[in-house]
Amino acid sequence: MTPSSTPAWTDFPSTDLALWLGQHGLAFWALGCLSALALTGLLWRLRRRLGPGALWFGAALPAALLLAALASQIGPGHALPRFDEALTASLARSVPPTTLAWFTVPTWLGNPAPVAVLAVLVALWLGWRRQRALAGIWLLAVIGNTVLNWGLKQLFARQRPTPLDGLLHETGYSFPSGHASGVLVTYGTLAYLVLRLAPARWHLPVLLATVLLVVSAPMSRVFLQVHYASDVLAGLCSGTLWLLLCLRACSMSRTGRVGAQSG
Secondary structure: OOHHHOOOHHHOOOHHHHHHHHHOHHHHHHHHHHHHHHHHHHHHHOOOOOOHHHHHHHHHHHHHHHHHHHHOOOOOOOHHHHHHHHHHHHHHHHOOHHHHHHOHHHHHOOOHHHHHHHHHHHHHHHHHOOOHHHHHHHHHHHHHHHHHHHHHHHHHOOOOOOOOOOOOOOOOOOOOOHHHHHHHHHHHHHHHHHHHHOOHHHHHHHHHHHHHHHHHHHHHHHHOOOOOHHHHHHHHHHHHHHHHHHHHHHHHHHHHHHHHHHO
């Protein structure tokens, strides 16, 4: 085997793959949404068989490993930045501007202003219901993720892609995506509160709607060319870890309350 024919593992993921994915970006977005909904429905049916350990090892560990892998590959000289840039350019050429405008809707739900208003309203509602512990954890989830994401952005200081269509402009560093982690943590925690406090008939519809938003909003950042794909994946990973910690705190508050009442 000649040196030129030796597999170049350092060139994975390749720009050819990025170009192909970009050409079929909308199809992969739809496939991602449908797959996430189907997986959620399956896990919902199996929820009584799955213990807390399955959630931690099935989500937290892969998220931590993927975040570390992405962070190690975004620097100069690696294949991942070339892949990201090629995918962004391919999406810009393949997605019509009229279709692209629809992605501003899910991305708006992750903007700081709507998230801040939602955080205040939910905290007030929980306080009115005398769920002060949950109100504190809710605010910790939203505010803590914001601080965590800011810190990670400053640490990696990765520049954003340059939008080619001018539809949306963002400032600040790019890695990891604050929209991806923010949507996951904010609406994921809100879904947990609904599952805990609302009637059972709302549980599955709210969960499915949350999953659809958590998939669409982060992907919209790539379509709108304000984040690279690896930024979004990293944001989902960091958001998963923070969300799991906050849900654990919610579970502990519930256990402590039940224990106090029984005592």
